[in-house]
Amino acid sequence: MNRLSLLFLGICGALLVGCGKQSVESKGRLFAASFQTMNNPFFVELNDGIKQVVESHGDRLVTLDAQFNSLKQKGDVADVLQQQPAAVFLNPVNWEGVKGTLIEAKRQNVPVIVVDAPVNDRDLVLCQVASDNVEAGRLACEALAKIKPDAKVVILHLSVNKACIDRVDGFKAEMAKHPGLKLLDVQEAKGTTEGARPVMRDLLGRFPDINAVFPINDPSALGCISAIESAGRAGQVTVVTVDGSQEALRTILAGKLHSSSAQFPRQIGKVAAEKAYDHLAGKPVEKDIKVPVKLITRENAAEFLKGP
Amino acid sequence: MKTLRQLLPLLIAIVLLVAFFAFFVPGGRFLTVSNLLDLTQQISINAILAFGMTLAILIGGIDLSVGAVVALAGTVAVAVLPHAGWAGAAVAGMGTAAAFGLVNGTCAAKTRMPPFIITLATMLVARGTALRFNEGRPLPVPDSETVFLNLGNARLFGVVPVPALIMLGAFALTALLLHRTAFGQHLYAIGGNREAARYVGIPLARRETTVYVLCSLLAGLAGLIHSSQLYSAEPAAGQGFELNAIAAVVVGGTSFTGGIGTMPGTLIGAVIIGILDKGLNQAGVHFSLQYIIKGLVILGAVWLDVRRRK
Secondary structure (H helix, E strand, O other), X not given: OOHHHHHHHHHHHHHHHHHXXXXXXXXXXXXXEEXXXXXXXXXXXXXXXXXXXXXXXXXXXXXXXXXXOHHHHHHHHHHHHOOOOXXXXXXXXXXXXXXXXXXXXXXXXXXXEEEOOOOOOHHHOOEEEEEOHHHHHHHHHHHHHHHOOOOEEEEEEOOOOXXXXXXXXXXXXXXXXXXXXXXXXXXXXXXXXXXXXXHHHHHHHHOOOOOEEEEOOHHHHHHHHHHHHHOOOOOOOEEEEEEOOHHHHHHHHOOOXXXXXXXXXXXXXXXXXXXXXXXXXXXXXXXXXXXXXXXXXXXXXXXXXXXX | OXXXXXXXXXXXXXXXXXXXXXXXXXXXXXXXXXXXXXXXXXXXXHHHHHHHHHHHHHOOOOOOOHHHHHHHHHHHHHHHHHHHHHHHHHHHHHHHHHHHHHHHHHHHHHOOOOHHHHHHHHHHHHHHHHHOHHHHOOEEOOOOOHHHHHHHHOEEOOOEEXXXXXXXXXXXXXXXXXXXXXXXXXXXXXXXXXXXXXXXOOOHHHHHHHHHHHHHHHHHHHHHHHHHHOOEEOOOOOOOHHHHHHHHHHHOOOOOOOOOOOHHHHHHHHHHHHHHHHHHHHOOOOHHHHHHHHHHHHHHXXXXXXXXXX
């Protein structure tokens, strides 16, 4: 062995021993959280919410990143199940594919709490905690009706996603209460800024009388705004959306976006963790838990804005 | 004896890793029978892909399409499952995989296109074809399909996972093929020196095509197990599986330039990567640090191997 290889082995050894130690020394009960991805601030905040509650009880949380790989998620959860955790928080990559994992957890009597995205096999899980997406859509429509009771609206949808389906359902249900509102069209726009921009431009060309749009999330709202501006219709088309991201808040303050119904991922995490502790204390837990959303407009945007 | 000596450093690495995690996983929960049986189940898909990848890399090629073929074969199988039963589903899935292998192999053998680019292209075609099913959403396997579901989830005598048995079967077949037949000798010859192999009369095109078909067939088999384990076919699944398989192959001592490598080495490579994944999860290591450690271990293993051969 030359010096270089010794150095290399030394670094590997130190890394392994360092992180091994960290875990052996920690005490308390083990909880695990498995997310479809950690490459999204939404899930990082959600995880922080869980962690805060778990650590305040003197317990510890292991977070696993499935990298959008269902098989990795299955293996990850199987690994922690071997260690008999007190509970598992699960954000499934594939709502069909988690079935095997849920069956295994049930067999070992480990409660599973689903966060954010729903699963098909509801009776295999303790409870599901997610934003109240129907309410988020309803709030958006209400905000629109308040300022433009006779608006002509288009919806930019992402119809493969359950959360977005709920938002549109909520929006349409509220529309029924405002006979002045008229729905011109519903189009698919991929839920992204790049996806929404061309779709909105086409809609602006097709319907010269459009004066409102409901894109189902913040990124597509930003795409809509860009399309509206480049069509020279800035200020004429009201945009209402859902998410409450920091970027959207700044856009609201700039007067380009009317409202965004904010989700609170940290709150989702906290509620999920509290339900786990309720269950462990023997208290009953409801199956479907909706975390409230909040309408953000120009009046209150500043208080939700973090940093500069 | 020679093979054993070659594999010795890898076996020592396994012992060291197991000893390490036995010590650092809280509560002594690493070195239990049920945990190790879980391990055999978890590595089965990667190992099966790695066996095929070993053949491709041995002849100086590569197959980047295996991850997408896993998704496509699984999706096709589950799509025909309600109509054709488990046997029909298996034939459809494996047949689709074989077709891709035939295209890869024919292009590699008959044209001067590099296998890296050929299989990069067929990866995209296979992925896109898989996403045509059910608008890219997962297709559930009906609960009544017990034979199909047993493929990935059952345990023989309630103990040994069926996917692990399939993996051992695939290992036995590929190892015999590579180490005990003239076909295997030809692959070493092609990987060692392509032109020389041609001059001694080895049917290059036929051998090469066969290798890619075998590689795809193994990917198809992995795809069947994958959709069985997940109770559904997932058109978006399998992304990055090819890279994990390549990692197992090179950790197992196969030379990336071809001509050198063994099937037992690849099996051990897959075991090492599986132990690492499992142990780091169970020791509670932060996921960001897991990637770093895994990267360093792959780098270190390959480097030690290269040094030893010098």
